[in-house]
Amino acid sequence: MRSISDIKHYRTMLQNARTLEEAVVMEQMRATSRNLSALYAMLCVASLSLGMSFLNHAPLYLTLGLPCLFIVGSILRINHWRDSQAEFTDPLRAQRDFVVIEIGSLIIFAVIGGWIALLWPYAIGRQEAQLALFTGLIGPVGMMCSMPRPRIVAAGLSGTLLIFCFVFVRHDPFYYGYMAVPMAVSYAAFLKVSLTYKQRIAESVMLHNELVSENERASGLAESNRFLALSDTLTGLPNRRRFFEQINLFFERSPNGELPIVGLVDLDGFKPLNDVFGHSAGDAMLVETANRMKAAAARYGGSVARLGGDEFAYVLPWNTSREEAMKFSLELVASISHPVVLPSGDISRVSASVGMSSRSFDVASAKDLLEQADFALFRAKEATSGPVVEFSSHHAASKRREVLVHQAFKNADLDKEIHLVFQPIIDTRDGAIRRCEALARWDSPEIGMVPPGEFVPIAEKA
Known part of the structure; x- marks a missing residue:
């Protein structure tokens, strides 16, 4: 041989x-x-x-x-x-x-x-x-x-x-x-x-x-198939699978325990635009958003991806400071909000919400950074702190509480633990009780009384 x-x-x-x-x-x-x-x-x-x-x-x-x-x-x-x-x-x-x-x-x-x-x-x-x-x-x-x-x-x-x-x-x-x-x-x-x-x-x-x-033709075909499998066909950006590979790569190559910064971007007002102007207008908006994100990320040495629908993501390398990451996110929001000329000739715009991971917490994998960004994005969508929200200690506590409630809910005997309380509805003219509103309350033997505002969203997800 x-x-x-x-x-x-x-x-x-x-x-x-x-x-x-x-x-x-x-x-x-x-x-x-x-x-x-x-x-x-x-x-x-x-x-x-x-x-x-x-x-x-x-x-x-x-x-x-x-x-x-x-x-x-x-x-x-x-x-x-x-x-x-x-x-x-x-x-x-x-x-x-x-x-x-x-x-x-x-x-x-x-x-x-x-x-x-x-x-x-x-x-x-x-x-x-x-x-x-x-x-x-x-x-x-x-x-x-x-x-x-x-x-x-x-x-x-x-x-x-x-x-x-x-x-x-x-x-x-x-x-x-x-x-x-x-x-x-x-x-x-x-x-x-x-x-x-x-x-x-x-x-x-x-x-x-x-x-x-x-062999060269086969290699070219395999490379083309890999590109298609790891790319978004509309925008040409890496897709969800490729983005997960990228953040793992950024995470593994960061020296001395330094962490990259992961961000999730969600477009606000995209669904009404898609419904009113049609899918071609929605596609044009997504393509223009992808181009603007790619141009912005190139200046910071980062990478962007489309995860699906109107949700995008980015990852910035370990040597990007917190201030630079916040500046990049704000520039991204400002760039996305600029008007876009649609195929029909109409001019429209959308806004964006951004959730960022934080370097203030120890993480075991790149997946934890993505979960931080996802939780921060959820808070940004609530419009309580502005278009860009960084994962914080308050978010960490809320997340731990959410996980705790979720686990307790999965193990709960609802027939025994959920009971009703009644809120009387009073006629203001004569002070008589006309009817009552029945409200559910969950008294968990593991974590105590859980307000409806906590367990109802978890119950809806489950």
Whole structure:
């Protein structure tokens, strides 16, 4: 199996290719370079073995000198190719390296051919057969290592056949001539296999490029689907799900326990506008509100979202001061209240209420900040403290009381705990009691007497 680094190298190589031919050349170079070490090792062993067999019959420069020189050169070339793996991602460098390999192959075969010709006069009996075997096999075995590049294979096999014919067939045309014929046919089969191998490389590269294109299209489609899943289709703002991800991100990345500021924005007067002017007018108002909020948040490094309907939200980073957050919220309210030209040509406006979270309370998660902002927004909608309300200690106490009453209400035995009291209705003319108003009262054994103003809204929610 390929290693991860090898796969990355392969991808980089194909990405750098400007044409299919360049990609094929780089893949040929990559495949060939992996076999060059084995090729040089085989040549070293074969040449040393051949030289040793002539040790007592030929001069030392032929038997040991040339093989040792060949071994040294092979070691240098093996180290060169081992250090050149990263260069195969450059198509121009790969083409130049192939030219060097092709020229080097011709030089190697010329040297080997000259060496065989010099050893031939010293060959006697078995040595002659060994020399012929070395000549006939060294070419095809060596070319198997260069199989991805048919030009090198053709040059090597042709050179081997020429050397065999020049040295052996010329000496004994009848015996060695019959050997040269099957050699030529075998070499032609080798070349055909090499051409097929190159074709498979080209097909593999084409298939990889198609797979990359399909993967890019699939990635683009997945990204588009993710954008649609996390965005509001009308305004283009992040939707509720994406906003929850954003406030969690702001919360987790805040250093030293500093908290971001979360705000909820609700439009006042939007429903009447939608009812009177139609949904297209309502959509135009929402789009314009989103644009104004986005422009305002950009100046403070914040992010805005549409949670649904006419409810929006924002989050400001941890380094935003309380004063800046309040200033931003007031600017937001003022910006939203500016007139908007509707598609019908009419001019209308809406106002906004904002609830902000507070840094004065310890929280366990970003969800707590959102709950603070939601509670503050509820108070802002009551129009008791202005359009912008920050969560406070009074709100915290009210919230705790609300949770307490809610839990007690869920556990209550209403048949026993709720009782009636009667408010007499008196005729002011004569002071007589004409009728009575029946009022429900809840006497909880857990938290005591609960006023109707507390438990009725909770009962309505439940």
